[in-house]
Amino acid sequence: xxxxxxxxxxxxxxxxxxxxxxxxxxxxxxxxxxxxxxxxxxxxxxxxxxxxxxxxxxxxxxxxxxxxxxxxxxxxxxxxxxxxxxxxxxxxxxxxxxxxxxxxxxxxxxxxxxxxxxxxxxxxxxxxxxxxxxxxxxxxxxxxxxxxxxxxxxxxxxxxxxxxxxxxxxxxxxxxxxxxxxxxxxxxxxxxxxxxxxxx
Amino acid sequence: xxxxxxxxxxxxxxxxxxxxxxxxxxxxxxxxxxxxxxxxxxxxxxxxxxxxxxxxxxxxxxxxxxxxxxxxxxxxxxxxxxxxxxxxxxxxxxxxxxxxxxxxxxxxxxxxxxxxxxxxxxxxxxxxxxxxxxxxxxxxxxxxxxxxxxxxxxxxxxxxxxxxxxxxxxxxxxxxxxxxxxxxxxxxxxxxxxxxxxxx
Numbered sequence: 053x054x055x056x057x058x059x060x061x062x063x064x065x066x067x068x069x070x071x072x073x074x075x076x077x078x079x080x081x082x083x084x085x086x087x088x089x090x091x092x093x094x095x096x097x098x099x100x101x102x103x104x105x106x107x108x109x110x111x112x113x114x115x116x117x118x119x120x121x122x123x124x125x126x127x128x129x130x131x132x133x134x135x136x137x138x139x140x141x142x143x144x145x146x147x148x149x150x151x152x153x154x155x156x157x158x159x160x161x162x163x164x165x166x167x168x169x170x171x172x173x174x175x176x177x178x179x180x181x182x183x184x185x186x187x188x189x190x191x192x193x194x195x196x197x198x199x200x201x202x203x204x205x206x207x208x209x210x211x212x213x214x215x216x217x218x219x220x221x222x223x224x225x226x227x228x229x230x231x232x233x234x235x236x237x238x239x240x241x242x243x244x245x246x247x248x249x250x251x252x
Numbered sequence: 253x254x255x256x257x258x259x260x261x262x263x264x265x266x267x268x269x270x271x272x273x274x275x276x277x278x279x280x281x282x283x284x285x286x287x288x289x290x291x292x293x294x295x296x297x298x299x300x301x302x303x304x305x306x307x308x309x310x311x312x313x314x315x316x317x318x319x320x321x322x323x324x325x326x327x328x329x330x331x332x333x334x335x336x337x338x339x340x341x342x343x344x345x346x347x348x349x350x351x352x353x354x355x356x357x358x359x360x361x362x363x364x365x366x367x368x369x370x371x372x373x374x375x376x377x378x379x380x381x382x383x384x385x386x387x388x389x390x391x392x393x394x395x396x397x398x399x400x401x402x403x404x405x406x407x408x409x410x411x412x413x414x415x416x417x418x419x420x421x422x423x424x425x426x427x428x429x430x431x432x433x434x435x436x437x438x439x440x441x442x443x444x445x446x447x448x449x450x451x452x
Contacts, residue, residue: 054347055344056316056321058301059302061294061298068287068291069283070279070280071276084303085306089304092299092300093300094265095262095265095268099292100296101258102261102284103287104289105258106256118256141282144254144255
């Protein structure tokens, strides 16, 4: 036992965080010792507060500390455009990009038969209900291009096909700033087949 | 406001930790949301526990949750050899190396006139008292080779000179595994002047 037990406890908790190895956990735990008492109390309370008070928005499934999230209750946002995302982290990414003024629907998962995740395990039925209540909405499916993402996209497409909905998906292609010769073949193939005319 | 307020609070606290930038703070805060309630409660309590219950050992100045630290109260350790260190982090480094069986004295700082840290601001008088109570002890000064480290080493050397103490310092030289041509000049100079005979 190199560390006093309370410190070694704290180090172990830091190690549970993603991407934090032994050295970092030690550095972080030691830094807590030199924080002000107020900061440590606040940090500690904020941890419990976040864990206990954040839950899914009853409309879109995004995390919120209210009944309905800030995005769904924002009157400036276009409720007729719904962007379907895998998780709340993707919502934060979209919000940071900052130029989307529609609303979201967070599936909180992707269909994955291998992991025994079926359509009824993720927020699909609530999406259908939302769509049915709207007048000719646009649904933008923004899921990643893995087997699970494509499966879920296809499933949603089938479900929505017969309704009065315009469906789109994000474009695939070259990420900004990427070197063409470093791209994987599938991305290049997609970028080629999704090519856009620049002159008529 | 992209994040619910309790989450953005938690992100801000994570940003106070050393080496944690915006992206990492966000990732860590989000990971807390998916930890078990028990883990979050434990983590939070352990943070306060460490901050409140750890203090300096009344003998050597190392951090401990007891009155006297585990090292000072270990009867297997040679109390007549005292290794003088800048801070408790250095104690952990020595303990990990694992082959030192003496005890420590943690100065909790280095003399630094620029930062207005004088000899009486660090644990020097308690070191002198310890030394005086021992019978011909060995004091190993293990401070870093910066201006502050060297100043403190010299100051301790002066204080100890007239007492019945054998004083040593760590050797300077090439770190294990380092390429000679990448070493700075001062380290090389020190390694040369501190060279050891390998044949008589």
